[in-house]
Amino acid sequence: MVKATVLGASGGIGQPLSLLLKLNEAITELALYDIVNSPGVAADLSHINTPARVTGYLPADEGLKCALTNAHLVVIPAGVPRKPGMTRDDLFKINAGIVRDLATGIAQHAPNAYILIISNPVNSTVPIVVEVLKKHCVFDPKKIFGVTTLDVVRASTFSSEIIGSDPRDVRVPVVGGHSGVTIVPLLSQISPQKGFSEEQIEKLTHRIQYGGDEVVKAKDGAGSATLSMAQAGARFASSILDATVKGKPGIIEPSYVCLDADKEHCSQLKDAIGGLEYFSYNVELGPDGIHKIHGLGEVSPYERKLLESAIPELKQNIEKGVSFINSKL
Numbered sequence: 643m644v645k646a647t648v649l650g651a652s653g654g655i656g657q658p659l660s661l662l663l664k665l666n667e668a669i670t671e672l673a674l675y676d677i678v679n680s681p682g683v684a685a686d687l688s689h690i691n692t693p694a695r696v697t698g699y700l701p702a703d704e705g706l707k708c709a710l711t712n713a714h715l716v717v718i719p720a721g722v723p724r725k726p727g728m729t730r731d732d733l734f735k736i737n738a739g740i741v742r743d744l745a746t747g748i749a750q751h752a753p754n755a756y757i758l759i760i761s762n763p764v765n766s767t768v769p770i771v772v773e774v775l776k777k778h779c780v781f782d783p784k785k786i787f788g789v790t791t792l793d794v795v796r797a798s799t800f801s802s803e804i805i806g807s808d809p810r811d812v813r814v815p816v817v818g819g820h821s822g823v824t825i826v827p828l829l830s831q832i833s834p835q836k837g838f839s840e841e842q843i844e845k846l847t848h849r850i851q852y853g854g855d856e857v858v859k860a861k862d863g864a865g866s867a868t869l870s871m872a873q874a875g876a877r878f879a880s881s882i883l884d885a886t887v888k889g890k891p892g893i894i895e896p897s898y899v900c901l902d903a904d905k906e907h908c909s910q911l912k913d914a915i916g917g918l919e920y921f922s923y924n925v926e927l928g929p930d931g932i933h934k935i936h937g938l939g940e941v942s943p944y945e946r947k948l949l950e951s952a953i954p955e956l957k958q959n960i961e962k963g964v965s966f967i968n969s970k971l
């Protein structure tokens with residue numbers, strides 16, 4: 643039995659993400675939780691002839707508890723999205739409390755689940771979840787992931803537009819965090835190797851860092867990326883299931899994680915990024931979640947500068963999340 647739970651399942655990301663999870667045949671039960679509409683979304687998806695049994699829950703009648711009990715995997719896209727002119731950090735005011743309360747539910751009802759955090763600002767919401775789990779003594783750093791897959795998906799797509807190749811064949815590591823300057827694409831490590839000009843590198847880097855803004859602007863007040871995020875979230879969830887349920891070795895996905903997850907490599911990795919406790923790296927998955935966190939590899943002087951700009955902002959974002967919990971619980 644493999645139960646997956648989506649918290650915020652009726653939203654712009656939640657609905658298409660739940661659809662894609664319903665199509666994942668490794669999942670036998672799909673629990674959808676939201677403060678509105680989740681029974682309707684569940685009824686609709688339940689007619690699709692794939693194995694997962696779909697259930698929908700609202701907060702009444704211990705809905706969160708029922709949605710979470712026995713979950714193997716919990717994905718969190720609950721919370722408000724940006725409007726034009728906002729930063730992801732502007733969402734903290736509303737989303738920090740939403741994520742804290744959902745994390746409390748996870749600590750109580752699904753303490754062993756793999757947790758995939760989509761809600762922004764990811765740079766702060768991941769530390770929020772970690773601090774809540776620590777307070778409940780159920781923190782396992784190997785099981786908590788900030789979903790940054792969309793940055794990598796965008797990096798492939800935007801780079802391949804310049805190269806003129808199939809985007810599925812292009813891989814660009816993206817490290818750091820998930821907002822503006824904290825998103826650091828390592829274009830010098832693009833695979834297959836491609837010698838971009840300096841101007842191309844600067845333009846591509848900017849486009850990858852601010853790809854989310856392109857969508858926010860185009861949607862003109864109606865929200866941010868939902869469909870591409872659903873695909874990216876489903877890809878990440880599928881990789882977690884492949885590693886933890888099917889036992890497939892060697893799966894590498896980039897993700898924003900707590901560096902305590904890999905103490906063996908941790909001290910060296912932390913030195914390279916000014917001692918930060920959280921960072922997005924290429925993460926190798928194993929049967930228990932994070933198996934190994936891969937380092938930065940060789941970075942160019944331009945990328946080193948990008949990292950130097952990312953570190954102070956990430957530090958602030960992390961501290962904001964940590965102190966939100968420690969001054970409130």
Ligand SMILES: NC(=O)C1=CN([C@@H]2O[C@H](COP(=O)(O)OP(=O)(O)OC[C@H]3O[C@@H](n4cnc5c(N)ncnc54)[C@H](O)[C@@H]3O)[C@@H](O)[C@H]2O)C=CC1
Binds near residue numbers: 676764
């Ligand atoms: N990590 C990433 O790469 C990305 C993250 N995001 C973030 O994902 C979040 C969701 O975005 P959208 O789906 O577009 O927003 P949305 O507003 O369409 O959906 C959010 C859903 O969360 C639900 N919700 C609110 N409070 C809740 C609670 N306490 N418990 C359960 N559900 C609750 C709402 O009812 C709604 O259905 C935003 O914070 C957005 O910034 C968006 C795109 C990419």
Ligand SMILES: O=C([O-])CC(=O)C(=O)O
Binds near residue numbers: 792
């Ligand atoms: O831009 C936003 O606010 C949503 C997001 O995180 C993204 O699309 O990368």
